[in-house]
Amino acid sequence: MSDPKKSEKVTMKMLAIELGLSTATVSKALRDSYEISAETKARVIAAAGKLNYIPNPFASSLRNSRSHTIAIILPEIADSFFSQAINGIETIVSQYQYHALIYLTHESYQREVQLFTELNSGRVDGVLLSVSCETADTKHIQYLLDTGLPLVFFDRISKGLAAASVRTNDLESAYLATSHLLTQGCKRISLLTIDGFPAMLQSRAKGYKEALSDEKYPLYSNILSCHSKYDADNINLIKQHIEEYHPDGLVITVEHLATSAYMACKELKLKIPAEIKIICFTNQLTASILQPPLSTVQQPAYEMGKQAAELLFQQLTGKQMSVQHRVLPSVLMIRESSTPDING
Amino acid sequence: MSDPKKSEKVTMKMLAIELGLSTATVSKALRDSYEISAETKARVIAAAGKLNYIPNPFASSLRNSRSHTIAIILPEIADSFFSQAINGIETIVSQYQYHALIYLTHESYQREVQLFTELNSGRVDGVLLSVSCETADTKHIQYLLDTGLPLVFFDRISKGLAAASVRTNDLESAYLATSHLLTQGCKRISLLTIDGFPAMLQSRAKGYKEALSDEKYPLYSNILSCHSKYDADNINLIKQHIEEYHPDGLVITVEHLATSAYMACKELKLKIPAEIKIICFTNQLTASILQPPLSTVQQPAYEMGKQAAELLFQQLTGKQMSVQHRVLPSVLMIRESSTPDING
DNA sequence: GTGAAAGCGCTAACAC
DNA sequence: GTGTTAGCGCTTTCAC
DSSP states (O other), X not given: OOOGGGOOOOOHHHHHHHHTOOHHHHHHHHTTOTTSOHHHHHHHHHHHHHHTOOOOHXXXXXXXXXXXXXXXXXXXXXXXXXXXXXXXHHHHHHHTTOEEEEEEOTTOHHHHHHHHHHHTTTTOSEEEXXXXXXXXXXXXXXXXXXXXXXXXXXXXXXXXXOOEEEEEOHXXXXXXXXXXXXXXXXXXXXXXXXXXXXXXXXXXXXXXXXXXXXXXXXXXXXXXXXOOSSHHHHHHHHHHHHHHHOOSEEEEOSTHHHHHHHHHHHHTTOOTTTTOEEEEEOOOGGGGGBSSOOEEEEOOHHHHHHHHHHHHHHHHTTSOOSOOEEEEOXXXXXXXXXXXXXTO | OOOGGGOOOOOHHHHHHHHTOOHHHHHHHHTTOTTSOHHHHHHHHHHHHHHTOOOOHHHHHHHHTOOOEEEEEESOSSSHHHHHHHHHHHHHHHHTTOEEEEEEOTTXXXXXXXXHHHHTTTTOSEEEEOOOTTOOOOHHHHHHHHTTOOEEEESSOOTTOOOEEEXXXXXXXXXXXXXXXXXXXXXXXXXXXXXOOSHHHHHHHHHHHHHHHTSSSXXXXXXXXXXXXXXXXXXXXXXXHHHHHOOSEEEEOSTHHHHHHHHHHHHTTOOTTTTOXXXXXXXXXXXXXXXXXXXXXXXXXHHHHHHHHHHHHHHHTTSOOSOOEEEEOOEEEOOGGGSOOTTO
8 A cells, every 4th residue: 555656746735734734824834935933834844854745846837837947959969069068057057946958959940940839838938049050040039039938049049139149259269260270371271161040150151251351362262061961971072172172271160070071181191280280169178189189269168058048047037138148259279280290 | 018028828718718619628629539520620720720829738747747758867968978868868759749858967966866856746757867976875766766757777877776777788898898908918907987886887897807807817907096077187197097007008987088098198108009008988979080099989879868768758658567678789999099009 | 824715727527 | 529617736815
């Protein structure tokens, strides 16, 4: 009979009966209402502990229209940027005793839209969003914003929406990365990137182009978009590109293409940095032990996650009404992949 | 007045009024009950679409005692294993139209216990768990199992609990990794690991020891536990260890120590693999472009996540009553860090 | 300081 | 085939 698997969950009603009080009193006592005497509060808390009472979150959510839950919507997670960002987000979420639902769009616009339709259900009090590459049309986001649900963009931001955001100085970083390669003597710098609508990608391409056009000598500008989901395909694309255009420098805008670029160079027996110099936007800790150590533009991913979550909670707690935009600086970490080859 | 921010959420009651039906009929129609005529169903669905009706998940959860949500509890996420595992989990979760709450314990037993007390609230229908290193006492887990909440361990499993699990063949893999180094001529192989109670860590250490004791010649067995959260500290620990014991081989049981070990060797100007050979349990894609390419024991992380989630849903849907344990094979990827130096 | 009662939005047994 | 009704567990007015 006392099979624990069958033991009913203890409800507030049971607590009330046990104590000879009403559920109203118990509820108030547990929420530390001023109406309740200290003595009763103590009794209630003691009994709650003894009976292992755990409030049913759905009952209170239903009653209060508050879920104490946020949604984190990301394109992917197999990437050190988002891993670190989630850690930052989680820090704040747990601090506020909130819960975080995680959803991946896999860069699919359709999946993103589908997720958004359900977000309106009240399941979450707010959303942290990094849009998919395919997201050009942002009606689904605007619609959600119109319902008044707090939303904060991080890293991958859609243009033209009145929502808070946290991003890095992508244009400047790409400019600096490109300038760095120019300073190192590169004359033919290609940009390796992916297709997509998030402002971030455009800013990085723009930074690259501006750095080139600020130079005096004849320009070589060439953008390769690696659109495949499969590394093997991208390696081939990069190899073809290198064989056709013979770039002596690569600025890579997304983390996962670094490995592909290295592999492509390896297969072509191209020496980094002697024959081609590389710098990549990435947070991977292994950058410094790569062959050769990879120069990187490192984003403050953890901090971005933290700040995005903080902005969201400011909205949730009504502390902040204006739409805030934060821009955090990335750091250029210059390593051997982009500096004169000591052996060369 | 029609400020969208203030527009009330449309409820089933509104739908019913709009259609001149009762909420019962609407509810049944939406759930495609056999009691409702095709015509009514069509009308209801049309109206729901038109009015943008989204069911309140808390109301149904409260009513049905089903949350359609699972919890994913992990030590950390800044690690390629868990990133990939989450992707696998998410695939299955979205397939079942479920939601996934994510919690990080940061390897803290206390945090894990704290999370567990709340899990009993009904907020989730099931749990996917990878225990923290500190988790020796598993009462909190046993308690939850006793309530009948489905739980599946993955990768980091606690011993002696009657719960489903998905893991890799850790003992065998560590045995093979160690044997491999022995075959390559190593005589003094150290194990670099972390302290902790999950069976996985013990199995890996055991595999290492068994491989050594299966050898005939005089044995060197030495386990270094890198307990710090900070890479810099661990690099120093590893340097000290190398300087004191002069190992000619390292088997590393956890991903993040690979970078520390490489850094330590770099700082000591020790040549990998000429002077010291290394093999590490890791899923990082960059292993092949490290300096030198790192031999790895690669776990099928994505697949593990998928299978763990599948086992959980089998329990949730009542398709599986017996407690299942799955063991997936890891793959040894032999690269330059553990093979004879071509230049040496 | 405490309790009765209504209701959050949905579902399902039961009536008609 | 459709409607009435009770109730999931909690919060909160309002009465006492």
